[in-house]
Amino acid sequence: MTDKAQHPDTIAAQALGWIDERTRAVIPPLHVSTTYLRDEDNQYRSGRVYARADNPAFDQAEAVINALEGGHQALLFASGMAAATAVFQALKPGDHVLAPKVMYWSLRNWLMGFATEWGLDVELIDMTSPDAVAAALRPGRTALVWIETPANPLWTVTDIAETARLAHAAGARVAVDSTVATPLLTRPLALGADVVMHAATKYLNGHSDVIAGALVVREDSPYWQRVRKVRAQLGGTLGSFEAWLLLRGLRTLHLRVRAASASALAIARHFDGHPLVAEVLYPGLPQCQGHTVSLRQMNGGFGGMLSIRARGGEAAAIAVAAKTAIWKRATSLGGTESLIEHRASVEGAGTPAPPDLLRLSTGLEDTADLIADLEQALALAHP
Numbered sequence: 001m002t003d004k005a006q007h008p009d010t011i012a013a014q015a016l017g018w019i020d021e022r023t024r025a026v027i028p029p030l031h032v033s034t035t036y037l038r039d040e041d042n043q044y045r046s047g048r049v050y051a052r053a054d055n056p057a058f059d060q061a062e063a064v065i066n067a068l069e070g071g072h073q074a075l076l077f078a079s080g081m082a083a084a085t086a087v088f089q090a091l092k093p094g095d096h097v098l099a100p101k102v103m104y105w106s107l108r109n110w111l112m113g114f115a116t117e118w119g120l121d122v123e124l125i126d127m128t129s130p131d132a133v134a135a136a137l138r139p140g141r142t143a144l145v146w147i148e149t150p151a152n153p154l155w156t157v158t159d160i161a162e163t164a165r166l167a168h169a170a171g172a173r174v175a176v177d178s179t180v181a182t183p184l185l186t187r188p189l190a191l192g193a194d195v196v197m198h199a200a201t202k203y204l205n206g207h208s209d210v211i212a213g214a215l216v217v218r219e220d221s222p223y224w225q226r227v228r229k230v231r232a233q234l235g236g237t238l239g240s241f242e243a244w245l246l247l248r249g250l251r252t253l254h255l256r257v258r259a260a261s262a263s264a265l266a267i268a269r270h271f272d273g274h275p276l277v278a279e280v281l282y283p284g285l286p287q288c289q290g291h292t293v294s295l296r297q298m299n300g301g302f303g304g305m306l307s308i309r310a311r312g313g314e315a316a317a318i319a320v321a322a323k324t325a326i327w328k329r330a331t332s333l334g335g336t337e338s339l340i341e342h343r344a345s346v347e348g349a350g351t352p353a354p355p356d357l358l359r360l361s362t363g364l365e366d367t368a369d370l371i372a373d374l375e376q377a378l379a380l381a382h383p
Contacts, residue, residue, distance in 0.1 A: 144175060179198050185303060271374070
């Protein structure tokens with residue numbers, strides 16, 4: 001059976017069936033060397049020169065991620081931010097870039113700060129509207145359209161296929177932050193995207209113990225070679241142990257994503273219409289933005305992320321987070337533990353997050369326990 005014929009569950013669990021031919025070990029060794037021996041004629045026929053770009057510790061994790069996404073090649077980075085910014089740093093000053101108004105806040109701040117100061121022409125639009133995308137595209141000038149779907153923290157959904165069609169007609173590339181969807185639920189390259197980004201810290205690793213990022217490209221190009229140079233020359237590379245841990249996390253990706261998605265859907269349905277909840281934001285609910293598109297481009301679930309808006313405004317939302325026992329008040333997402341966060345406080349001025357919004361990352365605890373914990377917190381916050 002070829003890799004492409006294998007089910008994603010098999011690819012993840014087997015990590016592509018790698019075996020150490022020398023020891024017959026089913027788990028790869030930890031490669032920590034930073035440098036590699038030259039041949040007697042001063043060549044590097046091994047393909048290894050220096051671990052910043054040629055670390056064998058990256059090989060298997062990159063191969064697994066690439067197989068899950070159905071790409072040409074994957075690259076590991078030191079963080080999701082290192083991966084995401086490399087996509088933009090491979091562009092040229094003066095290039096026009098479209099990005100969504102609702103997106104990961106740290107990347108948005110980098111785009112509107114460093115990237116614009118460096119010379120990129122960054123325009124934030126409603127990426128969920130094909131009409132808005134079509135109106136903002138500048139044929140021959142727009143170099144990149146950046147999509148995040150579902151988008152943090154409102155979980156709005158962008159139609160990848162339609163956006164890619166519009167962008168390509170204008171001569172632009174499309175990159176998708178698919179961190180929340182993961183390759184198990186959405187495969188952006190198959191929908192027309194050129195590059196996929198993952199904050200691998202989140203679901204790909206899944207245990208809140210690794211900072212990592214990944215990019216996957218649909219096909220090779222001079223642009224992709226510039227991305228490779230950005231990683232090597234700016235040094236945004238992952239450590240060997242972190243790559244090893246990431247591979248270990250990938251082996252249970254399919255189990256974790258499906259469990260978290262099922263739990264998130266149950267929680268969203270439970271609190272939809274709840275007297276102490278003003279609104280539930282989750283693409284799996286029929287009334288939420290992007291539900292119809294999600295049915296088309298997400299397969300097997302709607303992800304483990306949702307947000308609730310507490311009745312009573314900001315003070316009530318912060319009080320709810322303070323009263324939870326199982327849900328932990330912490331930043332991040334995609335781990336085995338469930339997290340709750342008052343997102344507007346984290347993002348600050350200009351955030352699209354309403355002040356009454358709580359972002360929930362559903363972990364792997366019992367769903368009934370998670371619901372009961374939120375119920376008691378809501379009750380305590382509304383005496």
